[in-house]
Amino acid sequence: MNRSLMAKQLAFGWLHFALALPSIYLLLGMPLVLREQGWSGTQIGLLQLAGLPAVLKLVMAIPVERYRLGGGGYRAWAGLLGLLLGLALLGLAYDFPLAQPSRFYAWVLLISWLATWADVPVNALAIRCLPAQERLRAGGIRSAALFLAAVVGGGLLLVLHQRAGGAAPFVLMALLLALGVIMLCGRVVTAEAEKEPEVLAVSERGDGGAMGFFHQPAVGVWVALLMLLFPFVGAGWVYLKPLMLDLGMPVEQVAWWVGVGGGVTGALASLAGQRLARGIGLGRAVPLFAGLGALALATLGLVSHMAAGQSLWLWGAGLIACAMGALSGVMFGLMMHFARAGRRALDYGLQASLFTLSRLAVPVLAGIVLDRLGYPAMFTALALCMAAVVVLALLGSRRLEAVLQRP
Structure with missing residues (x-):
């Protein structure tokens, strides 16, 4: 990979990190903090909404x-929304109403909305x-950036x-977000003035809108996997920290x-998962990564049933972190491939909406x-739910390999 591509990859990686960090935290x-304050499991679950x-x-x-x-397109949208998100973060820092769940929910909803919107143009x-x-x-790289945000948002910011x-x-x-906006306004991210010639062709076929997304080859298999590969593993990760707290482990x-x-x-x-997927192909990689997720959840279920010691819990946590990382990298890459030329934001937004419904x-x-x-x-x-997803991945993921050959 040449230096220009590396600079772009790193710039977008930082932008993903800066935008994801508030929501992850x-x-x-x-x-973890809310559990310490006496919030119930249902209240914590509702926070995910x-x-x-x-x-x-x-x-x-x-x-x-x-x-x-202002003629800036995606770049201008990302800059404006990033600025508003930074102001909302400072507002919550000033207020911080942990004793008033409904008010706290409102702040989190506002921050999540702005971060979500900014994610689309980026x-x-x-x-x-x-x-x-x-x-x-x-x-x-995007998945790695999100996990680094998890290191900061799920660990260092708690400290x-x-x-x-x-x-x-x-x-x-x-x-950190302000630094990301400065990078966005710089020249590391190339200008987007060029026109995509496919736009007219897509419009003339009559499938230039959102429904045109579903006219692509293998899109049915992809939509099913998009909605099912991640949420069960992700739910296990959400409750892992409260579980450790309930077991008596100190917050820090x-x-x-x-x-x-x-x-x-x-x-x-x-990073390792995308390299492996490029080497063995998606037809093998997707079921393999899904199987790792099922194994991680089964391990946590067995360990919790046995009331095992702390070391076994940490092994289960490591397995589920590996599964989430490998699955995330492959899924984000496929989302980029299924975004049509001239409809980048629209198709990304559609896929992200479907993903979030189940998540x-x-x-x-x-x-x-x-x-x-x-x-x-x-x-x-x-x-058990993740095991069913493994079967689905075995039956349909090979059809996705051809997607990597498309421009």
Whole structure:
């Protein structure tokens, strides 16, 4: 990979990190703090619904695709939304109403909405700027950036919260986001003035809108996997930190072992997973990574049933972090491939909306199972669901290999 492509990959990686960090801290890091404050499993599960704006990414993509703010297009949209997100983070730092769940939900919903909207033009710009052969690598880098955000948001910011108070993490996130906006306005990310010749052709066929996405080859298999590969593994990860707290592990130790350690493991698995997928092909890689997720959840279910020691729990946490990293990298790469020329933002928004529908529903259901039946039943149910996904991946994932050959 030449220096120009490397600079683009790293720039977009930082932008993904800066945009993902607030949501990760609020939805994955804060449950530990909220559990310490006495919030129930159901309340923590309901907090995940603050990510509901991601279901509407398709709606958010429409103005991004249609209107060019000041002639800047995707870049201008990302800059404006990033600025508003930074202001919202500073607002929550000033208020921080942990004792008023409804008010706290409102702040989290606003931040999640702005971060979600900003994600659309950033990803559309990445898809436009990076060549087709770099998309699977870009998916791995994006996934690694999200896991590094998990290291910071699910670990280091929790330590900062414990030592410097609740406002400090939000001020730091606003500063990191400001650096991302500065990078966006620089010349590392190439200009998007070029026109894509496919736009007219797509419009003339009459499938230039959102429904045209479903006219692509193998899209049915991809949509099913898009909605099912990640949410069961993701739900297990959401409840891992509260579980460790319930087992008596100190808050800061959970932050270091699960937040930092799990995040680093997931980032490395993202980079290794995309390399493996490029080597053995998606037909083998997708079922393999899904099987790793089922194994991780089954391990956590068995360990919780046995009431095993801390070391076995950490092994289970490592397995689930590896599965999440490997699955995320492949999925993000495929999302880029299924975004049509001239409809980058629209198709990315549609896929992200479908992904979020299942990702948000499963943690809520898992929280209800947790409150009524306990951790062993919750992890066992998630493992059985993931095993069914493995079967689906074995039956359909080979059809996706041809996608990598498309421009």
